[in-house]
Amino acid sequence: MALQSPSLDVGGAILVKPTPTSAGRGYWQSVGRRLRRDPVTLICAAILILLVVASMAAPYLNLADPYKTSMLRRLYPLGSPNHWLGTDELGRDMFARLIYGGRLSLFMGVTPVVCALLIGGSLGILAGFVGGKTNMAIMRVMDVFYAFPSVLLAISLSGAMGAGTENTLLSLTLVFIPPICRVSESVTTQVRGFDFVDAAKASGASAFTIVRVHVLGNVLGPILVYATSLISVAIILAAGLSFLGLGVKPPEPEWGLMLNTLRQAIYVNPVLAALPGVMIFITSICFNLMSDGLRAAMDVKA
Amino acid sequence: MLLYALRRLIYLIPVAFGVSLLVFALVHLAPGDPISAIVPPDAPKEVVDKLKEYYGFDKPLPVQYLRWLGVTLTGDLGTSIGTGRSVAAEVGSAFGNTIILAIAATLLAFSLAVILGTAAAYAKSRIVDRLVTMISLIGVSVPHFWLAIVLVIIFAVELGVLPPMGIGPENSTGWQFDRAHLAHMVLPTIALSVIPLGVVTRTVRSTVKETLSMEFVTALQAKGMRDSRILFHVLKNAAPTCLAVMGLQAGNLIGGSILIETVFAWPGTGFLLNSAIFRRDLPILQGTTLVLAGFFMLLNLTVDIIQTMVDPRIKRG
Numbered sequence: 001m002a003l004q005s006p007s008l009d010v011g012g013a014i015l016v017k018p019t020p021t022s023a024g025r026g027y028w029q030s031v032g033r034r035l036r037r038d039p040v041t042l043i044c045a046a047i048l049i050l051l052v053v054a055s056m057a058a059p060y061l062n063l064a065d066p067y068k069t070s071m072l073r074r075l076y077p078l079g080s081p082n083h084w085l086g087t088d089e090l091g092r093d094m095f096a097r098l099i100y101g102g103r104l105s106l107f108m109g110v111t112p113v114v115c116a117l118l119i120g121g122s123l124g125i126l127a128g129f130v131g132g133k134t135n136m137a138i139m140r141v142m143d144v145f146y147a148f149p150s151v152l153l154a155i156s157l158s159g160a161m162g163a164g165t166e167n168t169l170l171s172l173t174l175v176f177i178p179p180i181c182r183v184s185e186s187v188t189t190q191v192r193g194f195d196f197v198d199a200a201k202a203s204g205a206s207a208f209t210i211v212r213v214h215v216l217g218n219v220l221g222p223i224l225v226y227a228t229s230l231i232s233v234a235i236i237l238a239a240g241l242s243f244l245g246l247g248v249k250p251p252e253p254e255w256g257l258m259l260n261t262l263r264q265a266i267y268v269n270p271v272l273a274a275l276p277g278v279m280i281f282i283t284s285i286c287f288n289l290m291s292d293g294l295r296a297a298m299d300v301k302a
Numbered sequence: 303m304l305l306y307a308l309r310r311l312i313y314l315i316p317v318a319f320g321v322s323l324l325v326f327a328l329v330h331l332a333p334g335d336p337i338s339a340i341v342p343p344d345a346p347k348e349v350v351d352k353l354k355e356y357y358g359f360d361k362p363l364p365v366q367y368l369r370w371l372g373v374t375l376t377g378d379l380g381t382s383i384g385t386g387r388s389v390a391a392e393v394g395s396a397f398g399n400t401i402i403l404a405i406a407a408t409l410l411a412f413s414l415a416v417i418l419g420t421a422a423a424y425a426k427s428r429i430v431d432r433l434v435t436m437i438s439l440i441g442v443s444v445p446h447f448w449l450a451i452v453l454v455i456i457f458a459v460e461l462g463v464l465p466p467m468g469i470g471p472e473n474s475t476g477w478q479f480d481r482a483h484l485a486h487m488v489l490p491t492i493a494l495s496v497i498p499l500g501v502v503t504r505t506v507r508s509t510v511k512e513t514l515s516m517e518f519v520t521a522l523q524a525k526g527m528r529d530s531r532i533l534f535h536v537l538k539n540a541a542p543t544c545l546a547v548m549g550l551q552a553g554n555l556i557g558g559s560i561l562i563e564t565v566f567a568w569p570g571t572g573f574l575l576n577s578a579i580f581r582r583d584l585p586i587l588q589g590t591t592l593v594l595a596g597f598f599m600l601l602n603l604t605v606d607i608i609q610t611m612v613d614p615r616i617k618r619g
Contacts, residue, residue, distance in 0.1 A: 144320030147599045148591075149557025156591040159579035160331040236445045240561050243447055244576060259448060263565075270455040277448025285443040 034297035041293025044286040051283060055102030064093035066100040066253045075269045086272045088258065089265050090251075094272065098279055101253040104165070105280065108247065108254075109235030111169055116176035117227045123177070124184025125219065129192055129211055139185060145178040154237055158246040168247040172238060176230055183226045187219045194218075221298045228291040232284035239280050255280050307607050314599060321599070322374070325592045326367050329584050379589035384581040389589035392574060395476070397593065399469060400563070400570030402477050404555040406487060407494035412548050415499055419506025419544075420537070423514060434503060441500020447561035450493035454565070457489060464488055467567040490566045494559055498551035505547045509540040542613035549605030553598040 035041055054061070064083070070091030078086045085094040127138040145153065157171035191197065192215070200210050239256030241247040248254040250261065258276040266273045341350055354360045358369055373380075379389035422434035458466035469476070470483040477483055513519070513536045522532050560572030567573065571590050578586035 140316065141320070143317050144324060147317050147321045147602075148324075148595045149554045149598050151554065151558030151560065152591065152594050152598075155560055155575065155579075156328055156587065157331065159575070159587055160328040160584070162333050232443055239445060240447055243561065244564060244579075246579065259451065263451065266451065266455050266459055270459055274448070274452050274455060277445055277451065280445045280448060281443065284445065285439065288439060288443045 031297045035293065038293050038297065041290055041297075044289045044293070047282065048286050048290065051102050052106060054099050055106060058096075058100045058103065061099070063096035063099060066092060066096040067251055068092060075265055075272065077269055078271060085275065086269065088272070089261055094275060097253040097258060098255070098275065101255045101258060101276065101279065102283075104248050104252060104254040105235065105239060105256065106283070108165065108168060108172070108238035108242075109231060109283075112172035112176055112238070113227055113230050113234050115169075115173040116180050116230075117223070119173070120177035120180030121184045121223055121227075124181040124186075124223075125188045125211065125215065127181070128185040128188025128219075129207075129215060131189070131192070135185065138181070142178040142181050145174070146182075150175050151237065151240070154241065155244070155246065158241055163246050163249060165248055168238060168241050172234060172241075175237070176234065179230065180223065180227055184219065184223050187222045188215060191215050191218045225291065225295045225298055228287065228294055231291070232287040235284050235287065236280060303611070306610060307603075310603055310606060314603060318596070318599065321595050322371055322592070323367070325588055325595065326370055328588055328591060330363070332582070332584060374592070379592070380585040382578075382583055382586050384578070384583040384586070389585050392586060393571065393589050393593050396569060396571045396574040396590075397597075399477055399568060400556055400559055400572065403487065403490055403494060403559060403563075403568060403570060404552060406491040407555055408498065408548070408552045410491060411495040411498035411502060411551070414495075415502035415506050415548075416537075416544070419503045420510050420533075422503075422507045423510035431507075434507060438500045438503035438507070441496045441498075441503065443500075444496055446493055446496055447565055449496060450489070450562050450565040453489045453493055467565075469569055490562055490568055493565070494555055494562050498548065498555060501551055502544065502548050506540065506544050509543045510536060513539045538612075542609045545612065546605055546609050549601060549608075553601045556601075557594045557598055 070087070073083070073087050073091040074089060075091075076083050076087040078084070080086055083093050083095070085098065088094055088097060123138050127135040148156075154171050154175045157174060158167055161167040161171065197210060197214055200214055205213075238247060239254070239259070242254050242256035243260045245257075245260065248257050250257060255276040259273075259280075262273040262276065341353060351360070358366055361369070377390060379393065381387070382389055382392055385392065418434045418437060422431045425431045425434075454466045457464040465486050466489075468486055470478070470486050516539075519532060519536060522535060556571075558572075559568075559570060560575055562568070563570045563572035564576050571594060574586060575590045577583075578590065
């Protein structure tokens with residue numbers, strides 16, 4: 001389920017099916033096979049790979065300088081010679097800025113989810129596996145974060161800490177830890193109740209081995225699928241923070257910030273003003289479809 | 303029932319305590335000390351110390367927290383640094399404007415979601431199901447603040463049929479029920495409703511589909527009940543889950559409307575929060591966050607209780 005995009009809707013219970021760990025390789029092979037037969041997921045993956053590669057390779061692509069302003073060439077319409085996507089309110093080449101913009105926009109959307117996955121996932125697995133008072137302590141702290149609508153939490157934290165890329169990454173990570181932690185805790189608690197965990201315990205396996213082999217093997221899939229469904233929310237939220245002036249600072253190219261600075265141009269060149277949002281939309285829809293495809297291929301019931 | 307509600311309310315107390323700690327901490331997350339936000343950097347040291355004493359920032363943090371909590375519990379949220387008005391008054395007037403927009407968006411999203419989701423679950427043709435799935439995918443993927451700008455471009459700039467921003471005609475500061483104010487509401491309401499529409503449509507579709515495959519539906523059909531009556535039973539069974547998801551979404555609308563309010567210059571809590579951030583008006587930032595989080599908690603509690611009333615099976619302890 002797509003996260004409460006700016007409404008993280010977290011909370012859908014995820015059910016885990018026990019998979020014998022010895023069958024591990026076969027399972028991942030069948031996931032790969034199913035993914036290869038899913039055209040929608042493949043197309044989305046191709047688009048995303050293209051976006052990532054283009055933004056990473058941007059300096060070598062022979063693009064116009066995304067920072068070079070020109071008072072004479074402001075707000076050129078689409079299809080102008082030398083600037084086929086036009087120029088922005090300071091005369092900078094739009095195509096170059098949209099490609100370069102992917103660097104920060106993608107980075108700021110994916111990083112918080114990865115960090116939250118590491119922190120929230122570990123906390124959740126710990127809470128679920130140890131149970132008792134540890135579980136209580138961790139999950140009650142998460143409840144506090146759940147008392148805030150996610151967008152409000154992100155904006156208040158960023159607003160208090162001040163604008164800047166690091167602060168945005170930090171506040172978004174904090175926003176995504178609780179949902180990932182809750183999902184991890186719930187699946188780990190389920191796996192802990194399965195017979196093979198008892199069998200491993202009875203055969204003398206250490207807690208570490210049980211977590212590494214039996215728990216991780218079963219919970220990683222559902223947690224990963226859930227985390228990928230958060231990326232599209234994170235991208236929209238990160239762009240939204242920059243749009244408000246709380247994230248990336250000008251003149252850096254970033255899709256959310258570009259949408260903000262181009263707002264003054266909606267009467268002059270409306271199509272141009274909407275372009276950065278199209279990039280955000282494409283990215284977020286691809287991540288959502290990919291996450292759905294992954295969920296289907298991994299057979300996770302959400 | 304009353305006992306259950308009471309128990310849920312008591313359970314909220316530790317969470318509310320945590321929320322108050324977090325909101326209190328917001329001021330101290332700010333770079334430098336909280337005073338530096340309101341005095342010029344070259345202010346003489348005596349003045350800074352006087353101000354610190356006045357605001358109580360010279361005391362140890364736990365003392366500051368308890369003092370702040372005590373004052374806040376009496377309903378006094380402090381004074382805005384920017385306007386000098388009381389924070390409670392500022393937040394109060396903005397809150398009403400936010401609620402109106404949120405209610406309109408919730409109604410729009412929920413009614414459309416129920417129709418679309420049910421249609422998709424019932425549909426014999428794959429096209430209807432595909433179409434609805436696509437609508438809900440777009441709903442959850444579209445950057446809603448961008449959609450807001452696109453709506454302004456189409457309906458205000460190009461067609462000129464709806465006003466681009468504001469809550470009403472010029473000089474209007476509050477909302478009232480008339481044509482002009484309603485016209486100003488149309489675009490923000492649509493932009494705000496897309497996310498809940500996407501999320502709830504998905505939920506309605508999958509819940510109704512699941513309910514339709516239950517045995518009692520077959521039993522009702524075998525008994526010869528009319529389809530419209532069966533639909534009623536199905537919806538009644540699907541309602542608790544859908545209500546819970548919608549409740550969460552409604553809360554997110556109220557806390558999350560800041561981007562939409564900024565695009566439309568809608569004088570609600572989000573707009574207030576945004577301007578407070580840029581004036582470094584920390585009391586307003588703190589007060590707005592506290593009020594919105596408090597409202598969100600109470601709303602979730604209400605949804606929880608309503609859910610239990612609609613469906614007595616889930617009396618969760």
